[in-house]
Amino acid sequence: MALRLRKLSYALGAEVCDIDVAWPMGERQFGEIYKAFLDHGILLFRNQDVTREQHIEFSRRFGELDRHEALPRDRHPQYPELLMVTNEPKSDGSPSDTQYTGRQWHSDMSFTTAPSLGSLLKSYAVPEVGGDTLFANMTLAHDALSEGMKKLIANLHGIHLSGTRKLANDNTGIERMAEQKRINPPVAQPVARVHPETGRKALYIGEKVKRFDGMTEDESRPLIDTLVRHATRPEFVYRHQWKKNDILAWDNRCVMHQALGDFDETQLRHMERTTVLGAPSGYVVGGG
Numbered sequence: 001m002a003l004r005l006r007k008l009s010y011a012l013g014a015e016v017c018d019i020d021v022a023w024p025m026g027e028r029q030f031g032e033i034y035k036a037f038l039d040h041g042i043l044l045f046r047n048q049d050v051t052r053e054q055h056i057e058f059s060r061r062f063g064e065l066d067r068h069e070a071l072p073r074d075r076h077p078q079y080p081e082l083l084m085v086t087n088e089p090k091s092d093g094s095p096s097d098t099q100y101t102g103r104q105w106h107s108d109m110s111f112t113t114a115p116s117l118g119s120l121l122k123s124y125a126v127p128e129v130g131g132d133t134l135f136a137n138m139t140l141a142h143d144a145l146s147e148g149m150k151k152l153i154a155n156l157h158g159i160h161l162s163g164t165r166k167l168a169n170d171n172t173g174i175e176r177m178a179e180q181k182r183i184n185p186p187v188a189q190p191v192a193r194v195h196p197e198t199g200r201k202a203l204y205i206g207e208k209v210k211r212f213d214g215m216t217e218d219e220s221r222p223l224i225d226t227l228v229r230h231a232t233r234p235e236f237v238y239r240h241q242w243k244k245n246d247i248l249a250w251d252n253r254c255v256m257h258q259a260l261g262d263f264d265e266t267q268l269r270h271m272e273r274t275t276v277l278g279a280p281s282g283y284v285v286g287g288g
């Protein structure tokens with residue numbers, strides 16, 4: 001039976017309807033799903049009341065999974081393939097290390113030399129309202145640049161840092177950020193990156209980019225801000241409103257995202273993510 005898709009927005013995304021990702025799936029059916037993933041940048045699977053093993057198993061169809069050595073604190077203690085994004089306090093009552101994960105525009109693992117192909121985030125608990133995630137289509141954003149700007153950025157490399165932005169109300173992330181910095185030296189990535197499968201150029205920028213290689217922070221900042229502002233214009237963006245048991249798969253090579261934190265923090269928001277390893281890209285930069 002042909003895949004039934006429903007577009008999620010003008011910019012990107014499609015829902016795959018009438019599917020249970022835990023159900024055995026032949027090569028042909030998964031081939032159609034993977035084609036839709038490349039075509040739409042994001043795929044939504046609703047009502048997936050699946051086990052952790054089934055989430056991992058389905059994710060493996062997309063490629064080899066990251067065991068999150070770059071983010072050791074954030075992994076599930078029994079399942080290194082699962083990255084936690086939760087505000088549930090730890091068993092000793094202290095705040096979760098991952099309650100503010102993703103609160104800035106980014107593409108997963110861009111701060112490593114094996115940036116992710118894609119991620120599959122499953123929602124276990126969502127607040128009554130809000131807790132949405134924004135996604136931006138970086139291929140559309142690149143295509144919409146002027147020829148002059150495309151030329152200007154064609155050979156630039158952005159230096160990506162790990163760690164989350166310090167939030168005004170975040171007193172929990174300092175040690176974690178220091179650890180991440182120690183494990184992950186800054187990595188330079190092309191600003192205009194060719195998607196290895198579609199061959200299309202996409203902007204590869206975000207709020208983890210500190211400066212361009214060969215330029216100072218002061219020189220780089222205006223152009224970084226211009227590119228992020230351009231890429232996140234409403235016409236390039238989809239806003240996902242989570243329901244329990246959603247699995248959202250996105251292509252990190254042409255989509256960036258941000259968790260909004262627009263919810264009552266006394267309510268539980270619990271998500272778990274698998275991360276599919278991507279092709280090698282970029283190079284380590286001494287000194288940041």
Ligand SMILES: O=C(O)CCC(=O)C(=O)O
Nearest residue numbers: 085101102108133259273
């Ligand atoms: O929690 C979210 O909505 C997104 C989390 C995130 O940014 C990530 O997993 O990279």
